[in-house]
Amino acid sequence: MIPPVQAHVLILLIFSVIAVVALQRMRMPSSLGYLLVGALVGPHALALVPDIEHKRVLAEFGIVFLLFTVGLNFSLPQILAMRNLVFGLGTAQVVLTTLIVGVGAWLLGHSPETAFVIGAVVAQSSTTVISKQLIEQGEDQSRHGRLGVAMSVFQDITAVPFVVVIPVLGLASGSIAAPLGFALLKAAAAFVLVYLAGRWLLRPLFHEVAAQRSAELFTLTVLLVSLVAAAITQSLGLSMALGAFLAGMMLGETEFRHQIESTIRPIRDVLLGLFFVTIGMLLDVSVLPELWHLALAGAVAMLIAKAVLVFFIVHFAGVNRATAVRTGVVLAVGGEFGFALLAIALDNQVLASDVAQVVLMAVLFSMLIAPFFIRYNAAFASRLVQGPVLATNGVAQAEDAPPDQRDHVVICGYGRIGQNLARFLEAERIPFIALDMDPARVRDAHAAGMPVFYGDSSERDILEAVGADKARLIVISHDDLGAARKVLQHVRASRWPVKVMVRTRDEAPLAELLELGATEVVAETVEASLMIAAHVLLMAEVPTKRVLRRIRAAQANRYQYLHELYRSDEPVLGDADQDAGHDRLHAVELVPGAVAVGQVLGDLDLGDCRLQALVRAGERMLHPPPGLRLEAGDTLVLFGTPDGLDKAEVALLAQLASTEREAASVRRPIP
Template sequence: MHDQGLLIIILLLATGVILVGVLRFLQLPAVFAYLLTGVILGPHALAVVPDLASTRQLAAFGVVFLMFSIGLEFSLSQFMSMRRLIFGMGAAQVLLTSVIFVGIALIIPLSWKTGVILGGILAMSSTAMVIRALAEKMEMQSRHGRIAVSVLLFQDLAVVPLLILIPALAGSAKELPHDLAMAGLKAVVVLLVLLVIGRPIMRPWFQLIANRKSTELFMLNVLLVTLALAWITEQAGLSLALGAFVAGMLISETAYRYQVEADIAPFRDILLGLFFVTIGMLVDLPAWWANIAWVLIVLLLIVFLKGFLVWGLSRLFGYEPGVALRSAIVLAQAGEFGFVLLALANQYQLLPAHVLQPVLGGMLLSMILAPILVERNGWIARKLVGSYRNHRDQQLTEIRAADLKAHVVLCGYGRVGQSVGRVLEEEAIPFIALDLDPVRVRQAQSAGESIFYGDASRRDVLQAAGIFSARAVVITYANVASSQRVLSIIKELRPELPVVVRAHDDSQLEKLEAAGADEVVPEVNEGALMLASQTLLLIGFPISTVLRRVRRFRQERYQFFRGAFWGGSEPGEDQASARLASIPLGETAFGLRLSLRELNLTSFGVSVVAVRRHGIRGRDPAPDTVLKSGDVLVLFGSPAALTKAELYVLEGNTAQETAVSA
């Protein structure tokens, strides 16, 4: 029996690893892999994994840690700033969905209890999938993104009362009001006791544990707090997940929330994966096929009915049709918490088998369609709503109104972008900043700064920002994929334009340079450099030595820190010191069709730092690189050596001999 149990675990892990790898390659969420694992190995297919109560109990802890993570994200300030959308549109969406499905259930006919449960299950959308997709598309702070996030936040909160409601519905109809009242009263009392007692205790307790400076002790403490509060709420007749949610809320107010979130993630992801495996085990493919019409009906209800509700509410809250449609498309799918509620309803036998399978099938199909719909939401909106294009054109007109020349385009105006903007402003260099946070844009515009609401990954937005007359572009995004999208458009529109890109560390260097970045500035490297320089100063090194060390580091790390491009004079510098020079090669240049090895520029005492071709700079070019018309050679050396090398490259041996004899 022991060997059989180990074999089952190995099969689960092997199937999960293969399917997760395949689906991640196809850019589909890992949740599908877990569901497919359950389908394949479950009792309705290969029957390798038995549907044991112990397995379901272990999988339930995945939901516990998921609710704990949601509690960690519970920010009162965030809720207050978005309260109109969260408690207005979010509440209306969940309530209206429930009411409509109660009506549908009564028409079919099913019991009103089944309708309430189905309404709660199908009102949920996929928080994990939508948030990730919006973040990758840089649409989190767009108007449809804020609507989606607000509705998702309320849906996550609505899970808590639904976790109380479903067990109460399992009782008799006569006792239902009493059961609901008692469940609500116990929930209020337990929550108040935990919050009143827990809030003043949690911070000093975590401080005491953290002072021991033991990673194992800290992790054990997180598990203790989470599971203890979950046990308390379960003993009160409520759910484990509710106690975990409260634990997350309490810890979110301490200074340790981010460390806790990082520590708990492995437990949450593995156990949540197991939970979805158990959901997949419920799938009965023959039953799906026998009820394929109902599966498709449920799918259409999820996508179109929920989408229509979100669209109507968005219009009611004053948003134009295009934004309303994008919000509807983004939220038109089932969600992880829907499966949580479905599993709970199945546990209490509140859903008949002929209802469970079509609902499960429709939910899964909607989540398979979701990545495609979310990715293409803007394209669909522009095709279906003509006025949406007009609204975007109005935004582009506002950007064009700046009408700057020889300026810098800042993509992103967060803390990093604003710091760059301050430097440019002090040097009297005009700039245009593009950002997708409407609050930030409004505040910065009111302060008189040149910032506009716009998505820099859109070709028309960059054109409106004057990309063809700009001197340079600075991309300040922390997300590499977003920076790559912007780079691809810039290199398509104007390949010779210099682009500087922010990165977290050197691991992102090759990706960004391959996408066309002229310089990549890793924050980790610069932070380490500043820490080292300050340390040297504090232990007594002279400032001249520190500055020399800093310069040497940057010369080694950044190719274009090998000296500098000088103007007519550089105060405070040795006029004979090495510097950079760029040499454009015209159609009559002597060096055309010659390789760098054949030119042998090192004989002049200069080194070739880069060759810029079609707007893309190749650092440390190979000796076999053959020069072509339109190339730009970037050389490093003393002024005298650079002069000789330039004459030779442009005019040949005669010029070299003339320069040498002179």
């Protein structure tokens, strides 16, 4: 006899696999499959799985990890950088939709609390449905596509204040001003607490964990940090999701963001799937014959109202009518966060069961209709503006350039070869992003203003996070053959239009790597033999003066570049020649009180070291003027022997105590 809990798990897994496969074949979001599974096997239909409490607890963790990953993608500097969009179009869309729909619901006889929740649920849009449909139509880089996705992503952030406010509506009796003010005060306190913890504890913690090179320990630490932050806000009487969002936002400012997101994604997806199953269990199919017409009318009203409202907001901001219409059509769909807010409202008894059924069905119907609605956005625009509208915007103009990285080079491995590649790319002004698994090297390179991030390049999620699918080239500069195979398999399986260059020590794996999809394989032994052959030909007086001049010019600088490396805490595979006696790069941050602060750059006595670059406020200057006066927070990138670097650092920070010098040597990543 199979225990009931085990049987319930098996039933959910069987139905979920079938539903997700079917929905993906129809190119529909997997979340709809989970919702349908919950409705089918739940207590209101086949009753194969009762609506038991422990599944609700696990589902709440799904919301926690969802908000955690949202926070990772919206660090505080990023939100401030996007303030025109965030506090302009995004705020207007969410606030006005909530207000107008809420007033409409109130006029229909609902209580103010219920009307507010309905407005908040309707204001959300599905980023998953929108982005998937736009990519399929080839409109993801059009102006209306980028506007729609950016505004829908901002709605994910607005879920955070809603998560704070909605529980207060269920607890308050009479005036809600005092409870709401107290809840907002506690939310501000939680933000300050998590912010300070992120600044002083999280970055050193993850540096220490990453240095152990244990995937298991890294995963445990991510889980611990997210759940501790959730527990802190819960202890303050707030939602667990709020703490998870704040922790994710703090970690989003670190160089570990991509690896953390990749680590947490499988756990988040499973728990989030369970959350959608529990939401589906709330759907009472027995009342569908009685309520379907109300739900369908609500879905149509939602699509039309949101499309019209977004049109006026975007058009008022100066966007042309056709683009405004298409953006409105894209954002009209309901969203997954609406289900999350609906679940919170039900748990706090803000919504009656019959009202929740209608709202739940309406949002579900809108998500089912949305792909067809979005597909014909150009046709809607053509009719409304009375003129032809292209399916895409064609050649993008400068003001429409996408905010994400495109046409860049991804360097997998920032060791000896990766650093030299980055140097030449920087000299040619070719954008690049580098990945490396050595936290000390990443820390130094980041402090020196280089776009280097901690992450395992053999993981598909990490490659997607750094835009490998939109890059012009991927360079595998390490000599880990197994990792190189995985990268090539990801590129081929995903059909990314990107070239891949692979470095190997010899020619043995050449055929295999080319078969896996490598564009070019560079073997070190072959390149060494070519260089020797060039010398032999020159010494044999072969008349190749032009080639000879170029070879001699390259030799004049090449060997110095080969030793300009950021130091690593321990030897890394492929960098065995990086011993303690070699010259290297070292980044020194000038903290307040350092003797060098206030001095003119040209007056510094660096001994045998040379200044390679200066980083100020995130801007990297390769050739800073000698008359530049140094400020606290500047980072000097020095090149020299280990002893020379130590002496130069002591001279620069001479007035600091030894413990302060150690703290000053911890480099900060670029904001």
